[in-house]
Amino acid sequence: MPISPSDTHDLVVIGAGPAGLAAAVTAAGFGLRVALVDAAARPGGQFYRQPAPGLGAARPEALHHSWRAFARRTARLDAQLAAGRVRHFAAHHVWAVTRDPAHWTVHAVTGPDGAQGRAEVRAPHVLLATGAHERQLPFPGWTVPGVVGAGGAQAMLKAGLVLPGRRIVVAGSGPLLLAVAGTLAAAGATVPVVAEASGYAGYARAPRTLAANPRKLVEGAGHAVTLLRHGVRLRSRSAVTAVHGTDRVEAVTVTRLDRDWRPVPGTGQRIPCDALAVGHGLVPQLELATALGCATRAAPDGTWALVLDDQQRTTVDGIWAAGETGGVGGSELAFVEGELAAYGIAHRAVRDSLRRRRDRLRRFARTMAAAHAPRPGWTGWLREDTEVCRCEEVTAGRIREAVSGLGARDTRTVKLLTRAGMGWCQGRMCGPAVARLAGQSGPAADRRPLACPVVLGELAGEQG
Amino acid sequence: MTRRRTPVDVVRAAPGPAFEIRLDGRPLVALPGQSIAAALWAAGVLSWRTTRRDGRPRGAFCGIGSCFDCLATVNGRPNQRACLVPARPGDTITTQEGHGHADLTV
Numbered sequence: 001m002p003i004s005p006s007d008t009h010d011l012v013v014i015g016a017g018p019a020g021l022a023a024a025v026t027a028a029g030f031g032l033r034v035a036l037v038d039a040a041a042r043p044g045g046q047f048y049r050q051p052a053p054g055l056g057a058a059r060p061e062a063l064h065h066s067w068r069a070f071a072r073r074t075a076r077l078d079a080q081l082a083a084g085r086v087r088h089f090a091a092h093h094v095w096a097v098t099r100d101p102a103h104w105t106v107h108a109v110t111g112p113d114g115a116q117g118r119a120e121v122r123a124p125h126v127l128l129a130t131g132a133h134e135r136q137l138p139f140p141g142w143t144v145p146g147v148v149g150a151g152g153a154q155a156m157l158k159a160g161l162v163l164p165g166r167r168i169v170v171a172g173s174g175p176l177l178l179a180v181a182g183t184l185a186a187a188g189a190t191v192p193v194v195a196e197a198s199g200y201a202g203y204a205r206a207p208r209t210l211a212a213n214p215r216k217l218v219e220g221a222g223h224a225v226t227l228l229r230h231g232v233r234l235r236s237r238s239a240v241t242a243v244h245g246t247d248r249v250e251a252v253t254v255t256r257l258d259r260d261w262r263p264v265p266g267t268g269q270r271i272p273c274d275a276l277a278v279g280h281g282l283v284p285q286l287e288l289a290t291a292l293g294c295a296t297r298a299a300p301d302g303t304w305a306l307v308l309d310d311q312q313r314t315t316v317d318g319i320w321a322a323g324e325t326g327g328v329g330g331s332e333l334a335f336v337e338g339e340l341a342a343y344g345i346a347h348r349a350v351r352d353s354l355r356r357r358r359d360r361l362r363r364f365a366r367t368m369a370a371a372h373a374p375r376p377g378w379t380g381w382l383r384e385d386t387e388v389c390r391c392e393e394v395t396a397g398r399i400r401e402a403v404s405g406l407g408a409r410d411t412r413t414v415k416l417l418t419r420a421g422m423g424w425c426q427g428r429m430c431g432p433a434v435a436r437l438a439g440q441s442g443p444a445a446d447r448r449p450l451a452c453p454v455v456l457g458e459l460a461g462e463q464g
Numbered sequence: 465m466t467r468r469r470t471p472v473d474v475v476r477a478a479p480g481p482a483f484e485i486r487l488d489g490r491p492l493v494a495l496p497g498q499s500i501a502a503a504l505w506a507a508g509v510l511s512w513r514t515t516r517r518d519g520r521p522r523g524a525f526c527g528i529g530s531c532f533d534c535l536a537t538v539n540g541r542p543n544q545r546a547c548l549v550p551a552r553p554g555d556t557i558t559t560q561e562g563h564g565h566a567d568l569t570v
Binding site: 039046051052053054055056057058059060062063112113115133134143145146147148149151152153154155156157159160161162163164165166186187188247248275390391392393423424425428429 | 478535
């Protein structure tokens, strides 16, 4: 369904999660013609993933936090869709944004897995609200079936009403773990333990930021109550350092970590389970932005985020960003930033209160990011035969050999020597780990010429 | 023993009629709207691909289309991300082995 070049909008929003949704409805409220382009069938992003209509869920909110904030925006979206002010391009995977003399052209492939054709949407302004994916750090056994992403387990639960097992250990680092454990337990899983590699002392070092964000404290307390009610034990400074089972998870070993995330010898404890949900925070999805030349900055959690001004503008004229693309900060901040961006794009004066709320939530996000940032000692739990790159099955031993024997000093050289990061996921899963093993403090900001898979036939059909 | 609570109970779901899909010839039940990966998880199946080098089993990992671990051959088309593709009545899913070229001539 290619769209004719004359079919332009005032704004293309890429991503219909909290940031994109808020931006689209706010901008449309100011009279802008908005195209909302999103990979999923329904708006909400990864945070507000919902069961498909065919599943007939009467209470989808039972698996969600702050559902009302979402429902308010979707009601506005429905009204604006009906009024023709917003067009929603669902199941559209954006693979590139290009510049024409007067417009940006957003190129997408369509269908659930992007295999049903092409579409282009144009506008003078583009808002990148592409969110994040989970950061993974490898450990022995993390490729065994039954080991799933923490966010992945939650996504599959919210959308498909399924669990990967009945007794699920949750591990990794970051506030998402508590939400995931709570959701899994509420849905009937037994969660024997949540292993958090960091401590929680980092928060205490920022008392003013905490005091300014009482809702975040209430949210944290809410998670704690949920976990208590379901008998979930929270172990800080601990990590899964081994998975037992060959074709399926049968148990995991949880080991104490020192302050630098080095496993403390002799502290391993075997915990029977049939699944493990694991993740170490989130990584902003910046491929489209970096391809356009938007400047990035290092975030306190070791990821890269876009450099944004007070109005959510990137350093490239006409390209705006909101939500996780500006640094991982959660749904509440994403709603606020999406709204702020819409004010800027529509040249409307912003209420001071909205800007203050953004700044306050951003400060909290920074505190949180620093508290859970991976510490370098985690490489101490890798064995030589631990796979680091899942796609190309490249082990830690081969990467270390490339570094110590062949002189590789960065992810690019390691990739050329070992194929780590060269497979289907293009380093999305192994990038942070390979960078650390190569001696970098963190990976470079994502640069991929295509933001999602595109079959050659579609590329060949591009007009030169 | 009381029946264990399920995700379907928690959201008070009343799914449309269940239908059959097949994994390597074995009949499984899927609910309307579930992705192929979700239907396989619901049936207790966690792996439906083997890796190219070591032939190790893999299934859904990231659950959002980023990791490509859940690739499957669906109705003869290889390399479909099972976590993104909705299950449809009569779908035949084949364990994807190795390079994922299936019977394509390469």
